[in-house]
Amino acid sequence: MEIFLQQLINGITLGSIYGLIAIGYTMVFGIIGMVNFAHGDVFMVSAFIALIFFLVLTTWLGIASVALALFLVLIIAMVLTGLLSWSIERIAYRPLRGSFRLAPLISAIGMSIVLSNFIQVAQGPRNKPTPPMVRDVIVLTDSNGYAVTLSYKQIIIMVTTAVLLAAFWYVVQKTPLGRAQRACEQDRKMAALLGVNVDRTISLTFVMGAALAAVAGTMYLMYYGVVNFSDGFVPGVKAFTAAVLGGIGSLPGAVLGGLLIGLIETFWSGYFSIDYKDVAAFSILAIVLIFMPQGILGRPEVEKV
Amino acid sequence: MTSVTNGTGSPLLAVRGVKTFYGNIIALKGVDVDVHAGEIVTLIGANGAGKSTLMMTIFGSPQAREGAILYEGRDITRMPPHEIARLRIAQSPEGRRIFPRMTVLENLQMGAGLDDLKYFDEDVEKMFTLFPRLKERIGQRGGTLSGGEQQMLAIARALMARPKLLMLDEPSLGLAPLIVKQIFDAIKELNRSQGLTVFLVEQNAYHALKLAHRAYVMVNGVITMSGSGRELLESPEVRAAYLEGGRH
């Protein structure tokens, strides 16, 4: 029971991070039908941005309050990562729109390599640690020598994720920008006939996805206290898996898929073998897709067209 | 004989020698069409003649490879579609293109996006008067509407943009005769009371020609005939090809 509770907490934390990254995959896929393979690396870069600015703010500028520093780091990382993703779309994807279908995909793989190599060269190949940012832990139960803990870090991750997802959901469902995004996703040509600037809407979709990835990157850095140039790959693939599992194109699906992958991974590690956690996550993906090719919340095909 | 209402001044929309291609295949082979402010102009022609292509070429998607499209005297041939929409040209396109996973309300909001929904509440009431059916279905997803309901929604969505020029590609397609009459009456009324300019593509040639001030006939990407609605209605060629001695 203690193990269950502990792994549930850990799984939701990890799943929040995957879910935040997964949204970027699912939105971009929804709007232009492309898997943005560079998205995992954008996430990794955002963790480096967070690392650098955390050090700048705390050691150089001498901000003593970790909460304030973290908040500022989060905002800075979201803005800079958004700009990065905006530039990538302009330089590497937009010129290829209307070209053959695989062209942007190949370009995205190229961008992924560019980003990870750039960080490898600029920041070095070794793990970059941060001083621990948040240390406090709440002990929930302590029996038979097994303490179930909920760390402040975990609380921060869950709360930040929930708040940002709510804000994001509001934007997509209720604002003109969100309506334009959904319109472009459903019929780009018609959206243009109604005055929607499709290119701009696609750019903003990349920016929003990247900003959420930056939240994930900042949380990841805070949680693990270390980041490496190759850290875009595995979390990126898992977040993409989460998006597919939840039903690619579906926003709630991305969050649900992220949570499921996080939970599967941590429960498997807790009860069976930590070495096989990725095998477990991907096996479950395979099984779900055999029985639900659309993913869990994928759209049912009921529309007249 | 009804006189042509608007011979004066430069046309609101002028299509000049427009050629449009799909890849290497030519679909419009040099088309000239004028639509004057306050007119209802209809374009009739057989399947595959290029009517929808002309409607979309006016909107810059696909762009004309040769020739020019002038709107209020301004060359819009190379303008992107979303900027053309800002000039208050609205289209209910072929196939209706309702956003399937948006509600009726959201589809109408998309139509009113140019004004940031400033006149939305006022205009949506007019649409409900025009098509009471849409009010009943306001929360339903577009993709699950019946064909006729989608057609009403497509027209209403175009009107929500407060257009100066309304382009309708086969608005009567798939609608019951009573609704067709209702829609044609509505077009006539909007034209008469608000001076709305309408460019209409129709298979339903009899009703369209009766409604229109002027009309064009398109065959294989070329305009072969033009005149007042009445003239074309009485022309033996048009009767043989498009009316087939049908209704009177």
Ligand SMILES: Nc1ncnc2c1ncn2[C@@H]1O[C@H](COP(=O)(O)OP(=O)(O)OP(=O)(O)O)[C@@H](O)[C@H]1O
């Ligand atoms: N996207 C496209 N790619 C290639 N050819 C096209 C495309 N769209 C239309 N065409 C061709 O261009 C020609 C004109 O088509 P268009 O849709 O304009 O005809 P239409 O007059 O609207 O016919 P209908 O009354 O059937 O709607 C047709 O021969 C059609 O096959």
Ligand SMILES: [Mg+2]
């Ligand atoms: Mg057509």
